[in-house]
Amino acid sequence: MAEKNSLNAVLKRDIAEPSDNTAMGWxxxxxxxxxxxxxxxxxxxxxxxxxxxxxxxxxxxxxxxxxxxxxxxxxxxxxxxxxxxxxxxxxxxxxxxxxxxxxxxxxxxxxxxxxxxxxxxxxxxxxxxxxxxxxxxxxxxxxxxxxxxxxxxxxxxxxxxxxxxxxxxxxxxxxxxxxxxxxxxxxxxxxxxxxxxxxxxxxxxxxxxxFLPADAPVPSPESLERAADLLISAKQPVLLMGRVSRNRADWDNRIRLAELLGAGVITDLKTAAAFPTDHPLHRSIGYHFRTAIDHVKSADVIMALDWIDLGSAMKMLPAGERQIVSASVDSHVHNAINMDCYGLSPCDLPFQVEPDILVRHLLPVVEKKLAGQTRSPLGAPLKSVARPAPIPGEAKLEDIGWALQDARSRYKITLMRTPLGTSPDVCHFTDPMDYLGNDGGAGVGSGPGNTIGCALGLLGSDRVAVGVIGDSDFIQGSTALWTAAHYGIAALLIVSNNRSHLNDELIQMRVAKQRGRQPANSWIGQRIEDPDVDIRKIAEGYGAEVIGPVKTIEALGPAIEKGLALVTSGRICVVDVHVAAGSPSRLAEYKPEREKAS
Known part of the structure; x- marks a missing residue:
């Protein structure tokens, strides 16, 4: 096998013995x-x-x-x-x-x-x-x-x-x-x-x-003129940025359009980073649109850039006069088997083009119409990021986010994914490669493989692949660690280990309350306890480096720092972080936020 001693070097490949017959014959x-x-x-x-x-x-x-x-x-x-x-x-x-x-x-x-x-x-x-x-x-x-x-x-x-x-x-x-x-x-x-x-x-x-793909279609000049007029005349325009590209030029175009229009921007944790979350125009990020409603309900023009489930989002808004512009080619793959077509949204100006192609062609039209006038300063400074004073004791999911944010000053981290309960307060993305979204299907078990595939895609770059995943996601997908260890694919997996299928535990608690039954039984059939799964033994068995279990907030930062150092030396590493467990006392702390998100 070829040697590999540092992050983002050449993949460690199984070397085949030369064959005497390499002619095409079968x-x-x-x-x-x-x-x-x-x-x-x-x-x-x-x-x-x-x-x-x-x-x-x-x-x-x-x-x-x-x-x-x-x-x-x-x-x-x-x-x-x-x-x-x-x-x-x-x-x-x-x-x-x-x-x-x-x-x-x-x-x-x-x-x-x-x-x-x-x-x-x-x-x-x-x-x-x-x-x-x-x-x-x-x-x-x-x-x-x-x-x-x-x-x-x-x-x-x-x-x-x-x-x-x-x-x-x-x-x-x-x-x-x-x-x-x-x-x-x-x-x-x-x-x-x-x-x-x-x-x-x-x-x-x-x-x-x-036999190559054709150039992507572009919007008509007439539609671009109409879209520009709508957005410029809007008193409170809002941009919903969903599935967009990882290209840096496209990222800069989205920023410039928002700044020219003074438009508020909403982004989605289900999809990859679309806009700098610390930008003054960024209003909200999360897994659920209801957390953004207060920032959208007064909008008179909404432009959706391939926003997931736009129809349901628009139904959540209070009645009012608003114009909707939408750019998406997603309808090309809608079928009668899956409901990932989502709700049918009203739309005043639909564009059947990729969202970044619309932005690319819309920008010069808007710039010409504004003739140098903008609603917000171009290149506005980022909002300051302040971490609240940590409370000593057991770590929470948001503490993992803050520790990673601190590490971003020393490492160029590409966050492959993060769990459903992630707080928007710890989402500080300033580059299109800072965050890659969830797995699409919202199941369990893809986190390890996704993160290792992310690391493979980053080979040759200066970025570090990191995935923050739940314990059940890790348990179901842990075999991917062997692939990373064998081929020298360096990545960091941080396991947010609450020893429970906590999202479902909270759902069962809510169902019991709605029916006047016993919510204290919500843990049955949900907890991953007695025995606890030994994350260390699993990960070490597949050849990964392991840190933890980390059980206090004081130990969390040093553990992640050590993990990142191991990854930059070319290792696959798992950090097992014991976060708030699924006990009734701890559930009480999570319940308000999680019920709003459900």
Whole structure:
């Protein structure tokens, strides 16, 4: 294995022994070469015999280099790692899922990437489709007539090619579709026989440069003029910034537009950093729109930039005269299976373009109409960040946020995600790469893989990948730690360990109260206690460095500092932080804030 001694150096790759035969001679060789041609750098997988042909081609024909295979110990993490990588780079990483069983096991990860609109290039396998070629029992069991039907509602496109020429076309098409906004997962199922059959003739692969995504559409001049007039004439404009790009120029454009208009800005913890949270125009950030209502209810013009669930948000506002401008291409992937189309919002001026493309074209129109006049000073100084005096004793979730904020003065941290109970007071994002949002599907178990995929995407940069996750999220996704340890992917996982499924515990407490029943029983079926799960043993078993359990606020800052130092030396590190546990006395402290957020 190649050595790796520092953060963001070259990945530690399993080195393949040279093969005497690297000529393209099998169907799977074509598939492997196609992955290289479309720019895939890494392939995550959990082993399975259905893709034994492709496995051989990647290792013995391509030498396990460009793309490099990354072994994961669970199919959900196969997808979760690729998902985290895509959130950083905007590029699809490839995943291989074994037959129907691997596909079913990875379905939650696929749903997360789908709901998060992140590109993932999934290659499956099955069969042989020809029954005469199936091995008794196992080939029959692992063959589905329409394998993609298991995930058709949560992928943008799928295909099951039956010839080499069809395979080439399918792989190019899948690449175009995955990379076209709204981005998302695609799935190609390769028949085992197609992989393993020898090529009958030389295959000439067409150039990838002729099969690229088209330029994104742009708004019409007439619509831009109307939008500019609406926003400039508004007395209290508000910008809802949702799913937007990680590009620094786009970030600067959003700031400039808000400053020109003097518009209040609302951002969303479900999505990545969209606007500096310490900017004077930033009003609110959170997982739930109801926390922002007071800052939006008086708006006379609202511009939504791919805001998640805009329809429900508008229903929460009191009745009043307001104009709504919306930029999103999300409707292109709405289907009859999933309700991630959300509520249908009224809209006075809809733009079927990507939000940053609208901002990019709207800016010069607004600047020209304002002729140098603005409603707020351009480049306004950031609001001061003051941490309240910490209360000695047991740490809380917000204390983790403050410790990370302190560490930002010494490290360029990319926060992959943070739990639902995160306070907006600890969200201080000044760069588009400071925070990457949640996992899209709002399930449990993706946090470790997402964070490690984020770290993989940051290779070669000066940033440190950090994920703050719950204990149940860690427990379900902890196998991803082995992948990080084996390949030298450096990241910091901070486990906010309350020994409970606390969100559900609070919900059960509220249900009991509503029904006049006993809220003290809300812990039953929710607590992760007796025995407590030993985070240290789990993490060390997969090869990670571990700090903790950290049980006091006094120990928290030094523990995170030590963890970051280990990560910058090239290690995967877990900090186990015991935060307010799910006991009745501690629940009382969390209840008001969490009930408002539910």
């Amino acid at each position: 169907g799977s060789d074509v598939a492997a070469d196609m992955l290289r041609r479309i720019g895939v750098r890494y392939v995550t997988h959990n082993p399975g015999s259905s893709f034994r042909g492709l496995h051989d081609s990647l290792v013995n024909m391509l030498g396990n280099d460009d793309p490099t295979m990354l072994l994961c110990l669970n199919e959900n993490q196969v997808i979760s790692v690729a998902h985290g990588y895509g959130k950083v780079t905007g590029e699809p990483m490839a995943c291989i899922l074994h037959a129907n069983v691997g596909l079913l096991n990875g379905a939650m990860g696929i749903f997360n990437a789908w709901a998060d609109r992140v590109p993932v290039y999934i290659v499956g396998a099955g069969g042989p489709a020809d029954a005469e070629r199936r091995v008794p029992w196992i080939n029959w069991l692992h063959t589905s007539r329409d394998q993609a039907s298991y995930v058709r509602g949560i992928t943008k496109w799928d295909d099951e090619p039956r010839s080499v020429s069809a395979l080439i076309e399918a792989m190019y098409r899948a690449n175009i579709i995955a990379r076209t906004a709204p981005k998302g997962p695609v799935y190609i199922c390769l028949d085992a026989a197609l992989q393993e059959d020898a090529l009958s003739e030389k295959v000439d692969l067409p150039s990838a440069t002729r």
